[in-house]
């Protein structure tokens with residue numbers, strides 16, 4: 001039988017049918033990120049299907065057993081040819097010619113270290129549309145982190161030329177806080193510790209500050225916990241982390257999970273993830289990637305910085321950019337990252 005997967009809200013282009021599913025039973029389910037009604041032939045849920053259906057991009061025959069929730073599992077054996085709709089690969093696979101709106105447009109961006117005037121960015125060009133996943137790779141010191149920090153308005157850097165338009169507005173005119181309220185999120189390589197502030201209070205304050213900007217009512221502690229709880233589960237995070245001070249004493253991997261929890265709470269339009277894979281064990285990497293995939297919609301986008309192909313196996317980008325000497329010197333698809341892994345930077349850049 002075919003399993004019909006519908007994304008809620010029910011937009012027709014988000015409906016697709018996967019062939020040859022066998023549904024073993026039916027039940028009402030509560031998933032880590034979304035709740036849904038799983039019946040013999042349909043599954044309605046409030047997030048994208050990528051968590052449940054981590055299909056590889058190839059159309060080679062595919063066998064998987066999916067444990068949906070207690071008492072419910074689905075098996076399929078098929079050659080998957082997605083018709084339309086959302087799986088994790090599709091979000092990253094839009095073509096430049098897509099008509100989806102441009103979220104971020106960076107043109108000829110140059111920047112220096114504010115204190116010394118040392119030039120770091122040398123004319124970066126990059127366009128990210130809604131629903132796209134981009135990855136930036138590059139040798140140590142090529143300017144990847146500086147680029148992302150300049151985007152969020154880090155005071156260590158001064159922009160000396162070029163333009164950055166985010167959601168139609170001049171990003172460079174905005175204060176860092178305004179950039180965050182506008183829907184830009186960055187997970188830092190070394191997240192800051194905030195002694196004396198509990199993680200729960202911090203997340204609620206950040207969320208309520210954002211809601212206030214949007215003209216929405218604050219969430220009280222109980223209501224906020226209800227909002228947060230499924231996000232914690234999705235990340236396999238112990239609720240005890242909510243009572244601890246922000247990142248204080250967290251291990252490297254716990255800090256990374258906490259960054260993604262912040263992203264989940266703030267529901268940003270563009271998430272810049274700087275080396276979220278560093279310091280993560282295999283299970284943590286999968287949890288984090290699963291949570292990021294679960295946050296993707298056709299409207300929001302991800303820009304991830306990484307050194308390693310393995311992250312891209314879990315969060316599949318449609319575009320891979322290579323940075324060298326403060327500039328994007330090559331753009332391709334995920335095969336570029338594979339080539340890089342095999343042959344090193346020498347093979348694909350001028351170095």
Ligand SMILES: Nc1ncnc2c1ncn2[C@@H]1O[C@H](COP(=O)(O)OP(=O)(O)OP(=O)(O)O)[C@@H](O)[C@H]1O
Nearest residue numbers: 113118120138139140141142143144145146147156
């Ligand atoms: N605040 C700063 N002061 C002095 N030099 C800086 C500063 N920020 C960046 N740089 C220099 O700019 C260059 C690019 O650094 P950046 O951190 O952006 O590289 P990266 O590509 O992210 O490297 P990695 O892969 O090692 O994280 C490096 O040579 C770095 O030393």
